[in-house]
Amino acid sequence: MPSVRNRRLEQLLGGPIDESLTYGQVTGLIPATAEGPDLDIKRDTYGGRDRDRKALCGDVGGLANANGGVLILGMDEDSQGRAAKADGVDISDAERLRLHQSVVANIHPTPTFDIIPVENPDRPGTGFLIISVARTATAPHAYIQNNSLLYPKRIGTQTVWLTEALVAEAYRARFAGLADRITEAARIEQDFTTRLDNRQSWLVATLVPDLPGAFRIDTATLKAFDDDIAGRPILGLDIPVARFRRAGVRHRRLMGYGESDTHGRYLDLACELHENGSASIASCFDPRQPRPGHDGPPPPSLINDEILVATVAAALRFLAVHARDRAAAGGLATVRATIFPVGPDRPARLVHSRLGGVDNLGTYPVWQPPVADTVADIDELATDGRDLLAATYHLATGLVQEFGRPEALQLTADGNVRRRYWDRQAQPDVMRYAEQHDIDVIDD
Structure with a gap:
């Protein structure tokens, strides 16, 4: 089953956000589709340094603490935040496992998410990684850094870190x-x-x-x-x-x-x-x-x-x-x-x-x-x-x-x-x- 049920994104992609997604469906976002509260586009995958881990967990946790959505890795964007070019990233099982483990180990409680590979038929082993993040009732989700809890949230097209008052409000809502x-x-x-x-x-x-x-x-x-x-x-x-x-x-x-x-x-x-x-x-x-x-x-x-x-x-x-x-x-x-x-x-x-x-x-x-x-x-x-x-x-x-x-x-x-x-x-x-x-x- 798809992690994300989002009619807007399904209409943009022309189908459900699951393993049935094709390379043509994802490249169909080029050139007119802009980032939004439920869509984030990244040219590269996330590295293994601490700041890269924080960026990954901030982006995933930010969607989970908002209304869910999708991260597309392997697609470049223009100066207006619109999908511009299919660069591609490594979509191997090892890369997906690395990203998955990083999220599970550093976000609590763990959000409902999936990492879907979409292969470029002309360049086997590369393509897009689609990280789908579900809207959740267990928010707020915290990124754990040096025994401290940081709470990201996607607002508009940006990930922000919540203040103490907003964190308290999120817990009351839960x-x-x-x-x-x-x-x-x-x-x-x-x-x-x-x-x-x-x-x-x-x-x-x-x-x-x-x-x-x-x-x-x-x-x-x-x-x-x-x-x-x-x-x-x-x-x-x-x-x-x-x-x-x-x-x-x-x-x-x-x-x-x-x-x-x-x-x-x-x-x-x-x-x-x-x-x-x-x-x-x-x-x-x-x-x-x-x-x-x-x-x-x-x-x-x-x-x-x-x-x-x-x-x-x-x-x-x-x-x-x-x-x-x-x-x-x-x-x-x-x-x-x-x-x-x-x-x-x-x-x-x-x-x-x-x-x-x-x-x-x-x-x-x-x-x-x-x-x-x-x-x-x-x-x-x-x-x-x-x-x-x-x-x-x-x-x-x-x-x-x-x-x-x-x-x-x-x-x-x-x-x-x-x-x-x-x-x-x-x-x-x-x-x-x-x-x-x-x-x-x-x-x-």
Whole structure:
């Protein structure tokens, strides 16, 4: 996926800012295109001296602290700051790696960026290096110099270094934005849960991108979505969790579900995927129906710890794929998970199922909905592997701690697998997943 989604630049270049860019598209900027707040043109690449490093990090960090944009290395400019000549630079893997490492090592937090080589067909090994920098919600990004933090920002066609007052203002904006996204996740979740059958117990997960994307819902979109999900299960560590059967639409969102009742309430699996990349998904844990020989209200819902972990992993990946691939949202996202409904008349217990029985894990039942939230990279959540499992661990741990359990023992904090805490039925799927995705298996 492109790091930068910028309509003005895409129109100038005649296509998305990604590996599909051609030499002809970039030279098409000559001679009329001028630098701007989102476009910086450099004749040469950056050297290896301290001042060169500062210039590179200042230019990249300056775009990240503004609205994102593109640096083009290998193109000369005239006295008016307009693209004038294609000089070319070294576009080798070694050069790209050097520049990439310099940014990662010297800017904190690391911005979302990519370095794209565009080769001159007449001079192999040379051409343009396109450094695309995404607009970010984690600004301000600081350049670290001699244990000091310097904050660049691109204003107009220049990179300036922010004063202390402007840095403080940028941090206030970051924290206010995070609070807004946490609030938005809770709002989306609350609206979504009104359409869940509240006689059952659900794991509900909601994702809100830091930087919203967009897609259009029409007949073709709905058909493609139906083709994508109909009859297919969602998987957590290769364990099938639940299966979608139908697709539909609500206002400015796609919806998918397994079954519904005559009132339109979801019964087993459901999702609502918003046009801006936000989304919620819910999977039923426990139907909470009275058990044989039980009189009176339904007994406490039994939340199986393995199913909880697998469902969180499946939910995170499903939501992130929607945000990234359908809505073209990127960067970080705020993610929230809860068990719903839980209340004085609907308690829940954490258990572990074994052959022939069920063991209580928590020290007490819960009487209010457990809630956990975290911030994670959308690309990492959308890709099976250690990063996805690390985020799963943090969310699942936040939930089980409400039951008095210190952590979700099926995983480790850095995204590896603990074998002994998966039962024999689940182990083959989990071990296969670990092998396929280079995940360590811990036997302690």
